[in-house]
Amino acid sequence: MSDNLKVLIPEKLADPGIKLLEKDFDVDVKLRLPPEELLDVIGGYDGLIIRSATQVTAEVIEKADRLKAIGRAGIGVDNIDIEAASKKGILVANAPESNTVAAAEHTLGMMLAVARRIPIADATLKKGEWNRSAYKGVEVAEKTLGLVGLGHVGAIVARGALGMGMRVLAYDPYVSEDRMREMNVERAATTDEVFENADFISLHVPRTPQTMGMVNTETLEKMKDTAYLVNVARGGIVDETDLYNALKSGAIAGAALDVFVEEPTTDSPIFTLPNVVVTPHLGASTAEAQDRAGITAAEQVATALRGGVPVHAINAPVPTGDGAEFVSQFSGLCETLGKLLYQLTDKPGSMLKIEYYGEVARFDTRLLDVSAQKGLLAPMVYEPLNFVNTPALAKDRGLRLETSKTTEGADYTSLVVLKLEGAEGGNMVSGTLVGPRMQPRLIGALGFDFDIPPERRMLFIRNNDVPGMIGKLGATLGEHSINIGNMAVGRGEPGSRASMAVTVDEEVTQEVLEALLAIEGFTDARAVTLY
Secondary structure, eight states, X not given: OTTTOEEEEOSOOOHHHHHHHHTTSEEEEOTTOOHHHHHHHGGGOXXXXXXXXXXXXXXXXXXXXXXXXXXXSSSOOTTBOHHHHHHTTOEEEOOTTTTHHHHHHHHHHHHHHHHHTHHHHHHXXXXXXXXXXXXXXXXOXXXXXXXXXXXXHHHHHHHHHHHTTOEEEEEOTTSOHHHHHHTTOEEOXXXXXXXXXXXXXXXXXXXXXXXXXXXSHHHXXXXXXXXXXXXXXXXXXXXXXXXXXXXXXTXXXXXXXXXXSSSSOSOOGGGGOXXXXXXXXXXXXXXXXXXXXXXXXXXXXXXXXXXXXXXXXXXXXOOOSTTHHHHHTTHHHHHHHHHHHHHTEEEOOSEEEEEEEEGGGGSOOHHHHHHXXXXXXXXXXSSOOOXXXXXXXXXXXXXXXXXXXXXSSOSSSEEEEEEEETOEESOEEEEEEETTTTEEEEEEETTEEEEEOOOSEEEEEEEESXXXXXXXXXXXXXXXXXXXEEEEEEESSTTSEEEEEEEESSOOOHHHHHHHHTSTTEEEEEEEEOO
16 A cells, blocks of 8 residues: 555654554655645645644645545644535545543633633742732632533533533534533523623634634623633634724723634734733643544544545545444445446436435434445546545436435345436345444345345346256356355246346456356346456
8 A cells, every 4th residue: 555655744743643654655744844845745645634734725735636635633624625625526534532622621721810810920920029919810610601612622611610610601503402401501592692691701613704703892892891701712713903902991801812813923912911811822732632633633544545434524424423333334335235236237327216224224324325326436437436526426427316214114124225216227236234243245136135245246147937047057157267156046936037146256257148148048147346
């Protein structure tokens, strides 16, 4: 693998992450790579792992002819042009849980620091001044902490705040009522409710066009004049000029900021104010978080380069919630069924129907939808297919998708059925996973039921249901030095029609197929390669 696939790392990454990649890939660590040099070299790499400093713009992606995956060693991906990457079929993954503890602890630390005026008290004492009365703070116990966003970091902050005796009020429309009750967090119907009622407000949202400048003069005017603002999320969410004016005028009591609209920066007017605590983007800067982020990003890129879907993919359908790991095990089966369906069909149809039965139907199956499309399209397109570009390529070719789910009544614990509407030939295949190792099994094809593990080379036969057909097949394959691995037989009513699915060790050529069809009783013979 290392002869062909190369990974570029232009920023500091934990050594364990680099070593993980070096097992299978060529890795180039080029720290502090200038933007113009990144443009020059990116065309030679299949993978890229970055932190927050490297800007992966549309221009960079345009020149990234080989790039298959971008890994972000951290949560935020605002320095990556996701739309440009998706259009080019480049998978983008982050490490969303790597620095959650670090960011949450820093948030709580910043809140306490600004509430108790710790930094300025520390600085003046070290200069020889003993000013106890000048730096009287406020307690956080029995105060209200308002959270805008209750994701991974926000949830940890809430837990810490509750432990200090605070009331927690949160706005997050994507968190259920049950989850909030379970966390002992009160729901705010709007962000205004948070800003109007909280004594401390902490932001936990990404920087997007919708959140840029969301904290501005209008927002700050809704806050109590005794309230404090904390931002350890992303620079740009807070309008820094408006915040400066509010702090300067006493419209709010103070602020604690770890992130800024432009970084690095050492010359902000906010830094001159005594009621502000600032740190240079330290939210994720713990030894443990840096190691976790680097290792996670490396794992994501390695998975993508091996053809899989990383669990933290940003622009690919990753199973979420309960059953995510269970569902992901069906991805390979669905791709195999898609490849099989194409090769058993005389004329491709325009509608792919996917039916999920049993346990798998209980969960998010979008990854499996794309896996099946990917297998079906593989022989039709020249572009390299992946979990990012497959839906777009399917749409370009007019292939529509229809799915259905039934949790009861299946003959198997889980079953996946693929059908091509409007196709001719064998337009339906089905399969499942069996045993503790979840091994794939082909259950149906050509209108017959089978039970056989799919292999790289397979042969599918339709024949009359008369004695001697299995022997004739074996004899013909033997004459052509083709060894049989497994065989399964399907049949209709006795004496009517039957079918055989066979795995073989050698290629079944057109000459062999013609030899079989020349034998009385064989009505159809198809060779399949599940490459």
